[in-house]
Amino acid sequence: MELKSKTPTGPIEQRWDNHRFNIKLVNPANKRKYSVIIVGSGLAGASASATMAELGYNVKCFCFQDSPRRAHSIAAQGGINAAKNYQNDGDSVYRLFYDTVKGGDFRSRESNVYRLAQISVNIIDQCVAQGVPFAREYGGLLANRSFGGAQVSRTFYARGQTGQQLLLGAYQALLRQVAGGKVQMFPRTEMLDLIVIDGKARGIVARNLITGKIESHLADAVVLGTGGYGNVFYLSTNAKGSNCTAIWRAYKRGAAMANPCYTQIHPTCIPVSGEYQSKLTLMSESLRNDGRIWVPKKKGDTRSPEQIPEDERDYYLERKYPSFGNLVPRDVASRNAKSACDEGRGVGEQGLGVYLDFSDAIKRLGKQSIRERYGNLFDMYERITGDNPYNVPMRIYPAIHYTMGGLWVDYNLMTTIPGLFAVGEANFSDHGANRLGASALMQGLADGYFILPYTIGDYLANTKLEKADASNPAAREAEKGVNEVTRRLLEIRGKRTVTSFHRELGKLVWDDCGMARTEAGLKKALQRVPELRDEFWKNVNVLGGGEELNQALENAGRVADFLEFGELMCLDALQRNESCGGHFREEFQTPEGEALRDDDNYSYVAAWEYGGPGKPPILNKEPLTFEYVHPSQRSYK
Numbered sequence: 001m002e003l004k005s006k007t008p009t010g011p012i013e014q015r016w017d018n019h020r021f022n023i024k025l026v027n028p029a030n031k032r033k034y035s036v037i038i039v040g041s042g043l044a045g046a047s048a049s050a051t052m053a054e055l056g057y058n059v060k061c062f063c064f065q066d067s068p069r070r071a072h073s074i075a076a077q078g079g080i081n082a083a084k085n086y087q088n089d090g091d092s093v094y095r096l097f098y099d100t101v102k103g104g105d106f107r108s109r110e111s112n113v114y115r116l117a118q119i120s121v122n123i124i125d126q127c128v129a130q131g132v133p134f135a136r137e138y139g140g141l142l143a144n145r146s147f148g149g150a151q152v153s154r155t156f157y158a159r160g161q162t163g164q165q166l167l168l169g170a171y172q173a174l175l176r177q178v179a180g181g182k183v184q185m186f187p188r189t190e191m192l193d194l195i196v197i198d199g200k201a202r203g204i205v206a207r208n209l210i211t212g213k214i215e216s217h218l219a220d221a222v223v224l225g226t227g228g229y230g231n232v233f234y235l236s237t238n239a240k241g242s243n244c245t246a247i248w249r250a251y252k253r254g255a256a257m258a259n260p261c262y263t264q265i266h267p268t269c270i271p272v273s274g275e276y277q278s279k280l281t282l283m284s285e286s287l288r289n290d291g292r293i294w295v296p297k298k299k300g301d302t303r304s305p306e307q308i309p310e311d312e313r314d315y316y317l318e319r320k321y322p323s324f325g326n327l328v329p330r331d332v333a334s335r336n337a338k339s340a341c342d343e344g345r346g347v348g349e350q351g352l353g354v355y356l357d358f359s360d361a362i363k364r365l366g367k368q369s370i371r372e373r374y375g376n377l378f379d380m381y382e383r384i385t386g387d388n389p390y391n392v393p394m395r396i397y398p399a400i401h402y403t404m405g406g407l408w409v410d411y412n413l414m415t416t417i418p419g420l421f422a423v424g425e426a427n428f429s430d431h432g433a434n435r436l437g438a439s440a441l442m443q444g445l446a447d448g449y450f451i452l453p454y455t456i457g458d459y460l461a462n463t464k465l466e467k468a469d470a471s472n473p474a475a476r477e478a479e480k481g482v483n484e485v486t487r488r489l490l491e492i493r494g495k496r497t498v499t500s501f502h503r504e505l506g507k508l509v510w511d512d513c514g515m516a517r518t519e520a521g522l523k524k525a526l527q528r529v530p531e532l533r534d535e536f537w538k539n540v541n542v543l544g545g546g547e548e549l550n551q552a553l554e555n556a557g558r559v560a561d562f563l564e565f566g567e568l569m570c571l572d573a574l575q576r577n578e579s580c581g582g583h584f585r586e587e588f589q590t591p592e593g594e595a596l597r598d599d600d601n602y603s604y605v606a607a608w609e610y611g612g613p614g615k616p617p618i619l620n621k622e623p624l625t626f627e628y629v630h631p632s633q634r635s636y637k
């Protein structure tokens with residue numbers, strides 16, 4: 001497989017402009033002759049659908065929820081970055097670019113990251129124009145707060161519900177196009193395979209989740225904006241429905257999967273409370289602006305927080321990282337919380353928690369200011385734990401949150417299958433080995449509003465496409481495969497629930513490919529995951545039928561894919577003999593316990609190619625070069 005990144009050269013500030021000038025355009029009158037399938041209606045999919053339709057393309061947009069506005073993006077809390085420098089605190093496009101490359105531990109493409117930083121300013125303008133109610137300062141300008149890994153305030157927010165407000169903006173733009181007849185919306189419809197004709201992506205096979213009907217949809221190009229795969233870990237902060245099926249099935253049709261082992265651990269989640277929990281709740285990173293993180297200095301100190309005097313508390317992030325303090329990036333904050341708990345200084349019943357304490361901020365700013373900034377997050381915390389964070393510190397612990405890996409895409413966001421594009425969290429794109437906070441929303445919207453609509457035109461203008469409809473043999477073959485998998489799943493009638501398999505897989509990958517990984521643990525997981533998968537196909541119990549609403553069947557298909565995906569993730573982690581960002585191999589660390597990269601040998605994107613049924617995947621490498629931000633040991637001290 002040849003990985004052509006199509007990354008432009010020349011001064012980095014001009015690369016995107018020059019690229020846009022050089023790529024081919026589709027004449028406005030010709031756009032209406034093309035049709036595009038967009039799977040996903042989250043921030044990436046909805047913004048892409050609305051923009052493509054606005055340009056004149058005919059769009060079919062799919063999602064498995066009952067409404068596009070229920071996509072997982074709605075959960076995003078803290079904010080979205082943009083290099084506006086309203087604060088005059090020294091921000092610039094270059095600084096956002098610099099912070100993001102460094103924050104990603106030098107495992108992202110410089111050209112992509114620069115483009116993202118450039119576009120960030122347009123995103124804010126577009127969203128404000130759509131009516132997104134960002135917080136404002138007394139003078140009327142948009143307010144900002146800080147997120148980890150940055151020393152400037154560049155995060156725009158709408159209380160603790162930024163994702164919801166941004167999605168409402170994109171959703172309204174999408175519905176305007178639905179009303180205008182340019183977007184046909186298919187809610188409650190799940191893509192189960194990709195149709196490839198003459199080597200090009202031409203459509204999808206989807207199941208109507210209400211009637212169970214399997215149908216093919218054909219188009220001139222296909223875009224996947226299907227989100228991340230964090231739920232491979234079973235417990236995560238992701239919406240329960242988030243899954244890897246769309247990208248996994250595209251992988252099996254020839255799209256390379258990049259850096260699957262790069263998953264982000266978020267340091268501020270509500271700790272796990274029991275064996276049968278099915279979901280973890282995030283407490284936004286924005287809370288670290290005012291909350292101070294600490295654990296008791298003494299091991300096994302079970303006193304309640306107010307009984308522990310100031311000089312017996314260890315504000316370990318402030319102590320170890322004086323310049324970034326509580327706002328170190330997520331991987332650093334997570335690892336340090338884990339170390340404190342491993343040392344026996346964790347708090348809460350299971351000792352797997354650290355305090356996030358607002359008492360100083362409340363004293364300094366007053367309860368009302370804190371309520372205005374984070375009120376809904378505090379209410380949510382109280383509803384879940386029964387503790388009132390205005391009176392006692394929150395207890396938090398790291399959890400799986402975001403996946404930096406995904407389908408490999410070139411600078412045009414096209415995968416290794418011509419005509420198949422991936423946007424948002426579904427692609428591996430811009431975050432390297434660790435995503436800085438508030439940059440996923442930025443990337444999803446940059447892809448959907450400002451990048452894909454140009455680059456897809458280049459593909460369409462340069463490609464000769466034969467007419468194709470659902471009677472095409474490739475569509476028939478894909479439909480047959482989907483029906484066959486459904487039949488197999490329903491016929492097993494074994495003894496274990498889908499959830500029990502998912503939970504076991506999740507624990508395996510969390511223990512051996514989660515916050516910390518070792519060669520021995522990964523090898524153990526690589527042996528156990530295939531055994532678990534074999535058992536799944538012999539002993540899973542999926543009740544009901546195929547031609548009806550059957551959520552057990554939907555779930556079974558997704559877990560079957562996680563059982564394959566989990567193996568690739570461990571394989572990827574095993575081949576990378578270094579630590580970087582969220583991928584922390586315990587064998588490779590500095591004496592202070594920080595991630596120890598090996599730039600000479602691992603400065604590449606690992607792009608895995610499907611080897612065929614029963615055959616091992618093939619590792620391809622896209623070398624990464626750094627002309628502007630020179631790789632160095634990350635330091636937040």
Ligand SMILES: Cc1cc2nc3c(=O)[nH]c(=O)nc-3n(C[C@H](O)[C@H](O)[C@H](O)COP(=O)(O)OP(=O)(O)OC[C@H]3O[C@@H](n4cnc5c(N)ncnc54)[C@H](O)[C@@H]3O)c2cc1C
Binds near residue numbers: 190
């Ligand atoms: C709790 C939480 C808080 C967060 N807070 C922030 C934040 O403050 N700032 C920030 O930058 N990021 C944040 N993130 C990350 C960010 O929300 C996500 O990365 C981003 O919203 C992903 O958007 P997306 O459009 O790529 O995917 P999603 O929003 O996940 O959308 C996926 C879409 O694809 C559809 N889909 C998936 N598979 C199929 C299929 N097979 N067939 C049909 N449709 C399919 C779904 O129906 C959905 O419409 C947060 C994440 C979480 C979990």
